[in-house]
Amino acid sequence: MSIKLENLNYTYSPGNAYEKHALKNVNLEIPHGQFVGIIGHTGSGKSTLIQHLNGLMKATSGALYYDGKNIYDEGYDMKALRSQVGLVFQYPEHQLFEVDVLTDVCFGPKNQGLSEEECLKRAKEALELVEFPEKYYHQSPFELSGGQKRRAAIAGVLAMKPKVLVLDEPTAGLDPKGRDDILDQIERLHKETGMTVILVSHSMEDIARYVERIIVMNHGEKLFDGMPKEVFAHYKELEQVGLAAPQVTYMMHDLKAQGMDVRTDVTTIEEAADEIMRCFHD
Amino acid sequence: MIRDITIGQYYPAKSSIHRLDPRVKIVCTLLFLISLFVQNSILGYAIATVFLAVVIKVSKVPLKFIVRGLKAIVILLMFTVVMNLFLTKGGEEIFGFWIFHISEQGLRTSVFMAVRLIYLIMGSSLMTFTTTPNSLTDGIESLLHPLNRFHVPVHEVAMMMSIALRFIPILLEETDKIMKAQIARGADLESGNIIQKTKAMVPILVPLFVSAFRRANDLAMAMEARCYCGGEGRTKMKPLIYKNRDYMAYTVTVVYLVLIIGIGRFVPFKLWIF
């Protein structure tokens, strides 16, 4: 169930004044079960990239292999791909439309041609996965709080039982607790179901805390690709492209500059605390 | 296809036509349209052609751009030509075959109608090419101002028009996003018969309406917060004031109109046709 991109290019309105090379020769392989973070400033091509993963956008050139098959081959079943690779857009609650939450979550499975019974079963499973309170199942999605709406919308994609879950800024606009809740939820989901999770985020702190691998996009190109430690070691280059490392990474660099013997490849609060305490104990 | 329709677009350039007061452009465009309908002679069309050509030249809008706008009316144009060609009777028959008969009169009418339609579109799209939607709205508001006396809410209508202009691109983008999101949830928007296709629009239209209402609500609040309370007591950042060039444009257009009407009245019939 791996995803592999080979020399993927995408150009907006080719041959016209508005031409824009949004993806340039992107090569990438994401094995099944990985928790990947994608970062990049607005307009870096990360949204374009994720919309290629489920075939919503078609590359101008290059190949995209899902599970070993090129999705641009003739006769490839795009609809099947879309239920395998679930894409949760930014502010996904803006796509809710049904009279109640449960029916809305059924929309995906219904489009997959499943029986009503099966749809309901899957919808309930999905809502349970995101810990959506059962007492709101029959409420209008428009009357929920921001956090609950977002859960319902994510459940709407999960109900299709995707093998890969792609989330574009799932925490945008939520309050701090809401942000942590959603991200913890996604982490649990990743652990429990073993699905691949691709998380697009602007928050370096969040990315550092949850993902095992970071892909940095800049001007349509893949700039860095590696473990959080490796990527954030390039904090100076990241700053040049309008990004940054987590605050604690800077903190460690500052301490080192002050003569303390600390490692600087630290990306989370726990690691930083461990590292600082180590200096005091020996 | 939609991209090909250039009618109603603005073509940014720095020309004397672009600089004209929007009221002048609206009124002169109307006068030009009238001029197309008050005469029906080759000489008249020749004058109209010269007038249009000069204005296009001065406006610095490429002819190619204006012609592209005609694509939208090709079908209407062909329909008009064919109908006039075969259905108008009178004069000598030039061509006859089975039930198809083309008369001299028919040929004349259809050609003139086609030219009329083409000039009509070219003239009015030239106005939108050279006027920003905003100043167009300002112009309409100012021209319709006298209607206020009859309790027509001219300012409010103009305000609605300019807000609509601002939000059309935003809502288009939003539609695109919602469509993609529903396709990602397996929605099928393309196949099926009309009823199925209409049904498939529900998951797109409902969120779109919800979003439009949310935006309208936000916008109303933002306007109120900035002390908006209707047209009364408002001043204008860009008030419309006629300049010399505007009076000149009026004069030129009126002279043109008088000329074209004069031809219909006073030039002998023979010269009408040839």
Place this chain on the structure above:
Amino acid sequence: MEMVQAKELVYEYEKRDDEGNVIGMNRAVDGVDIDVKPGQFVAILGHNGSGKSTLAKHINAILVPTGGTMWVNGVDTKNPDELMHVRQSAGMVFQNPDNQIIGTVVEEDVGFGPENLGVPTDEIWTRVEESLKAVGMLEYRTHSPNKLSGGQKQRVAIAGVIAMEPKCIVLDEPTAMLDPNGRKEVISTVQELRKKKQVTVILITHYMEEVIDADQVYVMDGGHIVMHGTPREIFSQVKELKKYRLDVPQVTMLAEELRNRGLDIPRGILRREELVRYVTELKEKEEKSHVN
């Protein structure tokens, strides 16, 4: 005189069922007292639905209290004759950058407020130019707002408020929909304005990093003010903040973690430099005690 003052402010609205019958009252704001002095930078924190936006809308008289009183620049907002005066003294910037720009050209949008106030044409132009300069958007004056980034749109919205020459600006989660660069852009623009124009700023947010420079911070929950103090006082109470669904800056959190593990670091650290200083001082002390 206070710039903004609320006394026992209450805002209630009717709760309706599906048929539109009133089934009860909801209190979005419940007995709130706030005092904002001229020139201050005041932050209001609170989770979604805590009542902070409802409170903010009172400062601009979009909402009028159902109980208690709100004074803006000494004027009771309940007085309908003073409505325009209140709205002019306390300008408001909202969350969604797209839904508060009215003009189809940047400069025309900035001119919208002064037009409504009946400012003469020549003065509108000077005000527009000055306001756009103040937010660093002058070069975009003839652009369409649709082509701007989120941060730039918010700066235009701020310029639109500045052009009305308010004494106070209320920003209702102006950065919630922006990326980190846009957030920085907006916050530094606001800081700059405070310096240049001595304008009072009330910032409603749930990004903790944005409030560390505030003169005072109010925390809201369930329509009440539950915490009030300087940023240092507020961020010293990590557990309390978490209870109200809020957070602390990452540096504050790290300091707290180190404290919990036994390092002698004071509560309420706000900046990286502070924490670096405390940690290195402790380390030096430790080394000295080893030598002795």
